[in-house]
Amino acid sequence: MGRAPCCDKANVKKGPWSPEEDAKLKSYIDQYGTGGNWIALPQKIGLKRCGKSCRLRWLNYLRPNIKHGGFSEEEDNIICSLYISIGSRWSIIAAQLPGRTDNDIKNYWNTRLKKKLLGRRKQQQQLHHQHQQSPDHQGSQAAAAATTVEHDHHHHQDHQQSPTSTSNGLSNSALERLQLHMKLQTLNQNPLLHNMLWPKLHPFQEKLLLQAMNDENSNNNIMQLPLLPQPIMMESPLSNIGKEIMINPTNIASETMAMTATTSSNTTTTTTTTTTNGILDHSNCSPSMMNNNNINVSSYGGAFQLGGGDFMMGNLDNGTTSSLVWWSNEFETNDVNYDRSGSFSSSSNDSSWDCALRSSDDAGLF
DNA sequence: AATACGTACAACCGCCCTCAG
DNA sequence: TCTGAGGGCGGTTGTACGTAT
Numbered sequence: 180m181g182r183a184p185c186c187d188k189a190n191v192k193k194g195p196w197s198p199e200e201d202a203k204l205k206s207y208i209d210q211y212g213t214g215g216n217w218i219a220l221p222q223k224i225g226l227k228r229c230g231k232s233c234r235l236r237w238l239n240y241l242r243p244n245i246k247h248g249g250f251s252e253e254e255d256n257i258i259c260s261l262y263i264s265i266g267s268r269w270s271i272i273a274a275q276l277p278g279r280t281d282n283d284i285k286n287y288w289n290t291r292l293k294k295k296l297l298g299r300r301k302q303q304q305q306l307h308h309q310h311q312q313s314p315d316h317q318g319s320q321a322a323a324a325a326t327t328v329e330h331d332h333h334h335h336q337d338h339q340q341s342p343t344s345t346s347n348g349l350s351n352s353a354l355e356r357l358q359l360h361m362k363l364q365t366l367n368q369n370p371l372l373h374n375m376l377w378p379k380l381h382p383f384q385e386k387l388l389l390q391a392m393n394d395e396n397s398n399n400n401i402m403q404l405p406l407l408p409q410p411i412m413m414e415s416p417l418s419n420i421g422k423e424i425m426i427n428p429t430n431i432a433s434e435t436m437a438m439t440a441t442t443s444s445n446t447t448t449t450t451t452t453t454t455t456n457g458i459l460d461h462s463n464c465s466p467s468m469m470n471n472n473n474i475n476v477s478s479y480g481g482a483f484q485l486g487g488g489d490f491m492m493g494n495l496d497n498g499t500t501s502s503l504v505w506w507s508n509e510f511e512t513n514d515v516n517y518d519r520s521g522s523f524s525s526s527s528n529d530s531s532w533d534c535a536l537r538s539s540d541d542a543g544l545f
Numbered sequence: 546a547a548t549a550c551g552t553a554c555a556a557c558c559g560c561c562c563t564c565a566g
Numbered sequence: 567t568c569t570g571a572g573g574g575c576g577g578t579t580g581t582a583c584g585t586a587t
Binding site for chain 3: 547548549550551552553554555556557558559560561562563564565566
Binding site: 194195215216217218230231234267268269270281282285289 | 573
């Protein structure tokens with residue numbers, strides 16, 4: 180059952196706003212505010228517009244301090260990093276960019292930024308062709324494969340491979356972000372583009388993406404993965420924009436981790452160190468523990484969220500193999516449905532890992 | 546000059562969530 | 567507890583404008 184329309188569609192004006200309509204709306208809101216009721220607003224002003232249309236016009240164009248166009252490189256980087264991390268949550272992304280609206284960012288991403296990155300990719304491919312002896316050649320191959328399945332935004336309706344997910348449980352949004360992530364990873368390998376901010380893709384994620392792209396017939400969402408002998412450094416794309424917990428477990432070989440959790444916010448920075456054994460137990464990552472800036476690590480492993488409610492967790496069983504389980508839905512523990520993002524990385528060897536856990540839906544949680 | 550094609554972005558649609566009654 | 571109105575949001579469409587042929 181669809182819901183009743185919010186206004187009489189036959190008697191409201193649609194299409195572009197005239198300067199007179201803008202002036203009416205702006206003048207009224209400047210003087211009286213919205214009154215907390217957008218639906219009633221157009222009648223009060225004498226506008227033949229839907230209340231929702233008034234709201235959109237005000238929020239996106241008429242309210243003060245709105246910036247249009249002219250996105251900076253820094254803003255590009257923030258948008259891209261956040262898109263990789265949390266997906267198309269434009270309002271959250273917009274909250275990180277003062278003066279920008281979700282609609283503006285969404286349009287900018289769909290029409291320009293995505294293509295801009297693809298353009299860089301082409302440039303990088305030419306350069307990278309001269310460096311085929313890269314030690315991480317598998318990643319490069321995966322990125323090239325990812326390029327071949329890149330969606331053309333303007334013709335996405337024609338693809339229709341699956342409206343929601345691949346056979347491995349990845350949503351299209353998550354798959355797109357993985358593809359983008361891998362492209363950016365290969366950009367990082369190019370010395371000419373070495374100063375870019377993009378994080379490298381974790382081997383779990385890379386493997387998952389390859390599996391998603393190559394194994395179309397498989398319905399198995401549990402994969403057995405070898406532990407990669409050469410860990411890859413990965414930094415959180417969000418490390419500089421706050422609301423984040425960083426964990427640096429060490430001494431994994433002895434199954435004892437020294438964890439450092441750092442919470443950043445606009446006003447405070449707190450560091451907590453915990454020493455424990457074993458695997459990072461996702462079931463212990465409760466909101467209350469996050470509030471205490473303290474994550475219980477009971478053994479070795481980790482949890483990821485790639486955004487949009489897609490979760491992935493890896494358990495390293497004995498140091499040589501890993502089982503990786505993919506969830507396509509939100510992470511639920513103890514009847515608490517919450518939303519976390521996280522990533523693992525290793526630094527110089529197996530005994531040092533970084534893990535970033537971040538609230539993607541409530542920056543104020545920490 | 547005319548037409549086709551591509552791009553940018555304003556605006557709409559409809560679903561989901563929240564909350565008051 | 568239930569229901570429905572309003573608000574918020576992401577996806578999508580429509581259209582003006584620029585560029586290529």
